[in-house]
Amino acid sequence: MTEPLDVARLQRRLAEFAAARNWQPYHTPKNLAAALSVEASELVEIFQWLTPEESARVMADPDTAHRVTDEVADVLAYLLQLCEVLGIDPLAALDAKIDRNERRFPI
Amino acid sequence: MTEPLDVARLQRRLAEFAAARNWQPYHTPKNLAAALSVEASELVEIFQWLTPEESARVMADPDTAHRVTDEVADVLAYLLQLCEVLGIDPLAALDAKIDRNERRFPI
Amino acid sequence: MTEPLDVARLQRRLAEFAAARNWQPYHTPKNLAAALSVEASELVEIFQWLTPEESARVMADPDTAHRVTDEVADVLAYLLQLCEVLGIDPLAALDAKIDRNERRFPI
Amino acid sequence: MTEPLDVARLQRRLAEFAAARNWQPYHTPKNLAAALSVEASELVEIFQWLTPEESARVMADPDTAHRVTDEVADVLAYLLQLCEVLGIDPLAALDAKIDRNERRFPI
Numbered sequence: 001m002t003e004p005l006d007v008a009r010l011q012r013r014l015a016e017f018a019a020a021r022n023w024q025p026y027h028t029p030k031n032l033a034a035a036l037s038v039e040a041s042e043l044v045e046i047f048q049w050l051t052p053e054e055s056a057r058v059m060a061d062p063d064t065a066h067r068v069t070d071e072v073a074d075v076l077a078y079l080l081q082l083c084e085v086l087g088i089d090p091l092a093a094l095d096a097k098i099d100r101n102e103r104r105f106p107i
Numbered sequence: 108m109t110e111p112l113d114v115a116r117l118q119r120r121l122a123e124f125a126a127a128r129n130w131q132p133y134h135t136p137k138n139l140a141a142a143l144s145v146e147a148s149e150l151v152e153i154f155q156w157l158t159p160e161e162s163a164r165v166m167a168d169p170d171t172a173h174r175v176t177d178e179v180a181d182v183l184a185y186l187l188q189l190c191e192v193l194g195i196d197p198l199a200a201l202d203a204k205i206d207r208n209e210r211r212f213p214i
Numbered sequence: 215m216t217e218p219l220d221v222a223r224l225q226r227r228l229a230e231f232a233a234a235r236n237w238q239p240y241h242t243p244k245n246l247a248a249a250l251s252v253e254a255s256e257l258v259e260i261f262q263w264l265t266p267e268e269s270a271r272v273m274a275d276p277d278t279a280h281r282v283t284d285e286v287a288d289v290l291a292y293l294l295q296l297c298e299v300l301g302i303d304p305l306a307a308l309d310a311k312i313d314r315n316e317r318r319f320p321i
Numbered sequence: 322m323t324e325p326l327d328v329a330r331l332q333r334r335l336a337e338f339a340a341a342r343n344w345q346p347y348h349t350p351k352n353l354a355a356a357l358s359v360e361a362s363e364l365v366e367i368f369q370w371l372t373p374e375e376s377a378r379v380m381a382d383p384d385t386a387h388r389v390t391d392e393v394a395d396v397l398a399y400l401l402q403l404c405e406v407l408g409i410d411p412l413a414a415l416d417a418k419i420d421r422n423e424r425r426f427p428i
Binding site for chain 4: 219220221224227228231234235242243244245247248250251254255257258260261264266269270272273282283284286287288289290291293294296297299300301302304305306307308309310311312315316319321
């Protein structure tokens with residue numbers, strides 16, 4: 001029986017992965033934020049010359065779908081590691097932000 | 108009694124928020140990827156002139172801590188919305204990526 | 215009589231500006247590259263929700279035109295400062311790159 | 322006898338290069354801004370795990386020096402093409418920005 005897949009479990013896997021390779025000294029918040037933005041740009045690169053309509057169909061091509069999924073994973077990996085080193089709960093942060101946005105942008 | 112806070116529930120809140128404001132036409136994968144990278148850069152901006160040591164202490168200042176948490180929320184918001192429109196499960200994507208990285212970077 | 219406006223003169227103005235404020239210790243190549251990418255994202259932010267057609271008309275609105283021009287200046291400022299600290303001639307670098315691209319992408 | 326290397330000449334080379342390959346339809350301001358930010362992130366990637374001190378020595382290694390110079394060229398290429406399609410003079414924009422910054426950050 002496997003554990004359910006949730007954010008805490010992924011953060012634990014990422015922390016163990018980095019610790020086993022002695023990568024923690026590189027994982028300053030500054031470096032992790034830079035790495036996150038680099039991975040986000042690799043996502044943008046996939047879409048940069050596409051029309052809006054073409055961009056809506058990227059998952060129809062298996063190679064592109066794999067590439068997009070891979071970059072999404074990289075962005076999430078650095079976001080979760082950044083949250084880990086800073087002690088931020090990402091889901092609670094987003095929940096609170098949606099609350100604020102509901103007041104900021106009333107319907 | 109409230110629902111537990113998980114990725115699916117946040118994606119539902121984000122989808123309802125966008126739908127209530129008729130923002131879905133703007134949420135092409137191309138635009139969401141760009142918005143994600145812009146938010147990731149706003150995180151980088153907080154750290155850009157800090158030394159590695161200063162970057163490790165950003166949460167000690169309440170204003171900076173709030174700003175970092177807010178930008179983390181924005182990055183996660185666009186990542187989850189991108190995954191929603193593309194049909195990607197972000198947690199499964201990351202779990203599979205860690206598996207691949209374990210083979211790619213053996214200890 | 216004023217000097218002609220060229221890259222070398224702008225690099226001199228930028229260096230004097232930074233020196234007069236004791237900002238050079240912050241201007242490591244790593245920090246300047248991060249600042250450059252942050253400014254490039256501020257340009258992207260202007261365009262992120264626009265259609266391709268709307269993006270082609272941004273200069274028709276004086277406020278947006280000013281904002282775009284300002285961000286272009288910021289990107290160029292950090293690019294020239296990065297080149298200065300690294301000893302790179304940006305115009306020669308681009309000229310050589312176009313030569314390589316002509317061989318890489320034959321007509 | 323060759324023409325002096327200046328921004329106008331590089332913009333002409335870039336425009337001829339794109340026209341010869343029928344790439345102009347892709348060169349909307351929105352796409353060029355995205356491409357610029359992607360190239361800026363490729364610069365960041367070179368520095369992302371380096372200490373400030375290591376980042377100051379990147380040009381000592383010939384391979385890294387070539388890679389940095391190549392990415393600088395790519396950033397400048399997209400910046401000049403963006404300026405071309407928008408009718409912005411990048412050197413005048415930066416000169417005016419330094420004037421404004423001198424008033425904004427008095428010594």
